[in-house]
Amino acid sequence: MNNLLETKEVSKYFGDFQALDAVSIQVPKHSIFGLLGPNGAGKTTLIRIINQITMPDTGLVLLDGEPLQPNDVKYIGYLPEERGLYKSMKVGEQALYLAQLKGLSYSEAKKRLNYWFDKLEIGHWWDKKIEELSKGMAQKIQFVVTVMHQPKLLIFDEPFSGFDPINANLIKDEILQLRDEGATVIFSTHRMESVEELCDHIALIHESKKILDGKLIDIKRTYKTNTFEVGLVSDDNMALKQSIEAKFKVTPADFKSIHDDLKLNIALDANGTPNDLLTFLTAQSQVLHFKELIPNASDIFIQTIQNN
Amino acid sequence: MNHLPLIIKREYLTKVRNKSFIIMTFLSPIIMIALFSLIGYLTSVNNETVRTIYVLDETGFLSESFKSTEQTIYTKVSEVDLETAKTLANQENAYGLLHIPNQPIETVSSVVKFYSEESPSLSIISSLESTLENKLSELKLQNNGVDLALIEASKTTIDINQESFEGVKTSKVGSVMKLIFGGAAGYLLFMFIIIYGNMIMRSVIEEKTSRIIEVIISSVKPIQLMLGKIIGTSLAGITQFAIWIVLGLVFFIASMSIFGVEMSQTQTPQQALVSEALSNTDSPDKIQMIFNEFSTLPLGNLVIAFILFFICGYLLYSSLYAAIGAAVDNETDTQQFMLPVIMPLILAVYVGMFTVIEDPHGTISTVFSFIPFTSPVVMLMRIPFGVPIWQQIISLLILIGTFIGIVWFAAKIYRVGILMYGKKPTYKELFKWLKY
Known part of the structure; x- marks a missing residue:
């Protein structure tokens, strides 16, 4: 028991x-x-x-x-x-x-x-x-x-x-x-x-x-959305952003950093792996920050209740 | 797990250690004694006031019948007219002036007048009236040739000896004694319910407001807590009563030895009733009668019935008090629920006071001694007059049945109520709680 x-x-x-x-x-x-x-x-x-x-x-x-x-x-x-x-x-x-x-x-x-x-x-x-x-x-x-x-x-x-x-x-x-x-x-x-x-x-x-x-x-x-929070530095952040948006679903991210970097939340589809994403990103920029977004209890609480 | 003894112990100790409880226990008798002494003192002061009444009797044959006493001095004035007499009475600060105009015996009664500065006391007026009435009747009788000595000689007093069909001798003395026994028992129960019922209610409310209730009932059943509270508070009440009785006896004995006879002057009306009944009993066999009376009182029955009716009646009402306490958040909200509890209680005391004294076995007394909410008080008042055992048993069974029902009902309200905060519940909501 x-x-x-x-x-x-x-x-x-x-x-x-x-x-x-x-x-x-x-x-x-x-x-x-x-x-x-x-x-x-x-x-x-x-x-x-x-x-x-x-x-x-x-x-x-x-x-x-x-x-x-x-x-x-x-x-x-x-x-x-x-x-x-x-x-x-x-x-x-x-x-x-x-x-x-x-x-x-x-x-x-x-x-x-x-x-x-x-x-x-x-x-x-x-x-x-x-x-x-x-x-x-x-x-x-x-x-x-x-x-x-x-x-x-x-x-x-x-x-x-x-x-x-x-x-x-x-x-x-x-x-x-x-x-x-x-x-x-x-x-x-x-x-x-x-x-x-x-x-x-x-x-x-x-x-x-x-x-x-x-x-x-x-x-x-079960609540994780395969989304990653990234901080990127490149010569042209605007062009970089456009090229990522062409391939992935992107929303602006907000975290603290000491660099003037491009902060994004990038959602992968169900089959996407973090390594695929990293490969894609390192080809165009310096990756300073890379973190999987895990929902916290508060998010789960609010989300579940709103869905009901 | 039976936590009842533990709860009773806590409730009891909390109550008797409480400062205001201790103060009240020792202060109440002092206040009572002070109050009675004050009443006694005021009465004696009132009696000591000497009143002077001027009597202007123009007929000349009525004034002798006014005999001065310690409290009232009659000053006869004559040979003056009414206005002078009034001025004189006023100047001398007299209580008033009684004016009897010169009229024949037949008509004088309708023209007598009393002059005073303030409206005179009822007792003075009626005493003047009866004096005049007696004198005038005598005079009229005499005028019609009746010998007054004959009338005096034919006056008779009678004291009817009473005996039941079974041959048990009773007397007025016995009736008075029964009244005292019954009245005291009924009244004691009434007071006990009011005082300690309220105490239980307050202690339930205290548990709610201090928010400890949920902590407690996660360990004990609400009904255990309720019963423990009722029993613990009652034991504290009995302790308080016992102390009062002891203090009362000590004071009584002490005052008897110090003041002796003086105590008897400050009589309560009940005592006056007894001594009046006793005053007719000069002969030794009448005193013997009192002892006989006492021994014919159904003492065993009285004691057993007192204990049973007292306990059941008290528990019946105190569980209602506990339920009220549970239903509300603070004492001011209790008013609307108190009325239906107090009403039958007051009704019982009034029925006891008026109908039982008049006719202890009449329809009203009998009916009310079966209705469970009034039966404890009314039955206790009836029992000294001899109530058949079967009636007592039926009444008690009805009472116990109701008591169980009420405790169940109160426990339901209690169980739900102690966890309800905020809004004051309505009767409708209370009814709903029964189904939770």
Whole structure:
């Protein structure tokens, strides 16, 4: 069994509104799985179903190949987008309470909390009330209570909102480390640069339907257009451009360089190879810059949604 | 996983450690005592005011019937005309002037007048009226040749002894005692629901506004959280009540030993009712009767019924409060949903106060003691008067059935509501949530 979590044809209605339409996703073990989609697409509903906060109308959720059980909450750590803590409760007490709700014993919870509080250097907050902490500090506590019961599945909904870049980086490193230690991470976000950086699998949900999923690399391969970005220097750039346009589909490119070069995106047809293009170009000019254009997650996101 | 004890523990500890809760626990009795003392003091001040009333009796045969008391001094004026008397009364700062013009007995009653600077108090006027009425009736009787001594001698008071068909002796004393038991039980439940129902509602709203709710319910079932909240808050409430009772007893004993009899002067109307009932019981066997009465109260039934109806009634209402809290984002939005919850509760108390006292086994009392939203209060008020066990059981079963239904309903609203932010829901939307 390679998938830690699978949803099979999960559908959910709220009254007449269909929030999810037969959504199936497979989350491989030890992966970081990006759950993407515009606002209101149904991501949060799907996440809530995985957390057994809402029940699906039809469909099935499998954890480790077994249908999800109420007791499975202890294997899942969930950091919701709408998150918070009891404001007037002390940090330590609150963390202990939440850990015990996840099924840890008091002493075990205390041990793990001490570990995490030391690791993030927040031990001296133990007796403070949440309302005395800044938002970023509270977010760190929130992160600790999400991961401290060592769940095999971690679900983060917009985990970096509210963090400054330093703490965001810290949390990102923690997430990567948790993955390396064996956890599987589902990651829901709008921030495409963090998808690019972290995710190895993605699923795109749009208007209640899953419209795209798979390994990020595979998706990029299918979305690549065999287009190359080039920077060329010759005696007569205009003539050069005309001669290229006669043979290939060309659009202007925009990248930084120190030369006064001709910048172009050149699209090859399906059979064209980069070497053919290079041969053609080197015959007429100096090639200073040659790079395959690979679509980034943001491009894929926008393009897929516009096509639907 | 059963997290109920953990949730109850947290809710309880959070409540009892809360500063305003602690302050209220110890401040409320002090405020209550201060309030009662103030009322007592004001009443006594009011009673100590001495009023002077000038009486200008031109007939000459009515003024003797006005006897001065500690609070009212009657000053008789004579040999002056009305205007002089008015000026005199005004100058002397008298409360007023009663003018009885010179008319024969038959017609004088219609021309008596009271002059005063401010409009006189109702009790003064009616006391003047009854004095005059009595005197005039006596005079008329005498004029018709009736011997007043004979009338005096024939006056009779009666205190009817009551006995049920089964041969159980009861009395007015018993009825008053039953009223107190029933009324106290019903009222206690009413207060408990209002105070701690609101507390539950606020604590649900707090979880919503602090946005912790989704974190929590990814670990526990919403219904567990709701029940834990209700039970935890109720235990905090019981703690608070217990402290109040202890403080009340301590204060009562302390004040009894320090002030002694003085306390009895600041009576509440209920106490007045009891002492009135008791005042007729001079003979020792009547005092014995009170103890008999007490022992004939269905005490065992009372205690068991109190516990059962109290718990079910309280849970019924508090789950509604929890549902309201879940449906809204802040306390100001709760108003429109509160009314349908408060209405049956107030209705129950009024039905209890008016119809149960009048006729504990009448149609209205009986019907309302079966309707689940009013039955806890009304039934608790009826039970001291002796309600057949089968009625109690049926009423309780209806209540438990409704309670389960309401908890289910509230849990549905709660489950959906706690995740809804923004717009205040309408009743129609709440109804839709039931199907989610």
